[in-house]
Amino acid sequence: MLKLFYYRGSCSLASHIALEEAEADYEAVPVDLASGEQTKPAYLAINPKGRIPALVTDRGVLTESLAILAFVAQTHPAASLAPLDDPYAFAQVQAFNTYLASTVHVAYAHGRRAGRWADDPAAITEMKRKVPETMAACFARIEADLPDGPWVMGEAYTICDPYLFTFSGWLAGIGVEIAQFPKVFGHFQRMNDRPAVRVVLAAEAT
Amino acid sequence: MLKLFYYRGSCSLASHIALEEAEADYEAVPVDLASGEQTKPAYLAINPKGRIPALVTDRGVLTESLAILAFVAQTHPAASLAPLDDPYAFAQVQAFNTYLASTVHVAYAHGRRAGRWADDPAAITEMKRKVPETMAACFARIEADLPDGPWVMGEAYTICDPYLFTFSGWLAGIGVEIAQFPKVFGHFQRMNDRPAVRVVLAAEAT
CATH class of the missing domain: 3.40.30.10 (Glutaredoxin)
Known part of the structure; x- marks a missing residue:
């Protein structure tokens, strides 16, 4: 198990x-x-x-x-x-998830985990201040790239969907209004309706 | 093409x-x-x-x-x-590369690209200052996990190797002595000897 x-x-x-x-x-x-x-x-x-x-x-x-x-x-x-038999489609899934891991999650981490990258309290405060701005920029990029849906890769539900859902759920906590990203917001609502979720x-x- | x-x-x-x-x-x-x-x-x-x-x-x-x-x-x-027919081994490859993308590369980026996460010049200076420390910590972690070699995954050369090699090559430029990580250093030298490299x-x- x-x-x-x-x-x-x-x-x-x-x-x-x-x-x-x-x-x-x-x-x-x-x-x-x-x-x-x-x-x-x-x-x-x-x-x-x-x-x-x-x-x-x-x-x-x-x-x-x-x-x-x-x-x-x-x-x-x-x-x-995931599209396991199509390396190109699988790479698209991986590229989306890499962006979440290495850009979106990192942007968010400058709020609670800024001490990873600076010791000076003033620098940590400044990094924390900028988080809503960088997260909004990340989600503007995601919004621009998302298909009409219902899922991140279009018709097929994939491992991109729970990963995006996780970060979408963090926006409210940092004062970023999810509704300004209509596709992301629709995705978040559809995810909340899934039995597994x-x-x-x-x-x-x- | x-x-x-x-x-x-x-x-x-x-x-x-x-x-x-x-x-x-x-x-x-x-x-x-x-x-x-x-x-x-x-x-x-x-x-x-x-x-x-x-x-x-x-x-x-x-x-x-x-x-x-x-x-x-x-x-x-x-x-x-890559171990394409073994999901567990493939996941190990992916975990190593994700660590490079989302932790090591991010640590390094606080030198040249700190403006992504702060606007205040003093904060940017502070983030840049800490880069050798965070990169050395990342490489200490990698050193502890590396097998005796010759490659990141052991006997088999994989897509982890050119990715690690890339970041190893950045250490000198930020004043981190690669020789303090003997396995990483040996890997770097073996990579430099490969015809494709x-x-x-x-x-x-x-």
């Missing part, structure tokens, strides 16, 4: 939803980022990087949302969560 | 080497980041994100190093640049 280490509402939400959509045989184990559990020896033995998500498999531990999402898609082909949101709320 | 838009020595080097290793039918086209060519309409028509690399295929344009690297591996299976470095130097 797969075991996902997650923190409610964090980036691990994408992997959690993907596992549920895939009807995978998995258990979800919370890691309390609020109390710093990810920096304690017990968790560092699972993921030395001290980050979530981590997915324990019978072969070993996988880290990084993008890698876990593709792994879930490839190991559960019946769920059709409802199951995961309920599980993470307990 | 594939067309790779690159800038010499930048992160596009990884895709450039992968194409050469794959013996792909490709053309490499320089984009002069130094003069801001990536922000001009001609290039934005290729990649609206204004970043390199971009790979023009007969189906459309692919962006993001991680996606391009996996695409090259999947479309050139004879080159054996020599061909690409010579091509980018012209």
Whole structure:
């Protein structure tokens, strides 16, 4: 059985939803980022990087949302969560998810995790100040590229969808109005209506 | 024929080497980041994100190093640049490359591209100051995880290798001594000896 280490509402939400959509045989184990559990020896033995998500498999531990999402898609082909037989289409999925991981998530992290890149409190304050601006710019870029829907890749629901949904859900918390991005907003609403998403949101709320 | 838009020595080097290793039918086209060519309409028509690399295929344009690297591996299976038939091993490759894209590259970007995340000049100076420290921490993490070699994934040369090589090559420029990471240093030297790497470095130097 797969075991996902997650923190409610964090980036691990994408992997959690993907596992549920895939009807995978998995258990979800919370890691309390609020109390710093990810920096304690017990968790560092699972993921030395001290980050979530981590997915324990019978072969070993996988880290990084993008890698876990593709792994879930490839190991559960019946769920059709990625275009596994079309390298170009698969690369489009990967490019979208890489943008989320390396640009969008990074922009957001300058709010709560600015200390990764500066020590001076004034610099950290300045980085935090700019987060709504950079996140809005990221979402303007996403809005411009999104097809009419219903999903990120068009007709097919893929591992891009729970990953985008995760970041879309963070906008309200930093004062960025999601409704200014109509396609993103529509996507967010459609995601909220999916049975698998409802199951995961309920599980993470307990 | 594939067309790779690159800038010499930048992160596009990884895709450039992968194409050469794959013996792909490709053309490499320089984009002069130094003069801001990536922000001009001609290039934005290729990649609206204004970043390199971009790979023009007969189906459309692919962006993001991680996606391009996996695409090259999947479309050139004879080159054996990734464990294509083993989702777990493929996920390990992807996890390593995601760490490079979303943590290592981001740490480095706080030197030259700090303006992405702050406007105040003092904050930008502070972010730049910390870059050698964060990059050294990233490489200490990589050093701890690397197998004895010869390659990132052990015996098999994969798309992780040119990507790590690219970032290893940036350490000297920010005053981080690569020799303090013996496995990384050995990897860097082995990469420099590969015929495909020599061909690409010579091509980018012209």
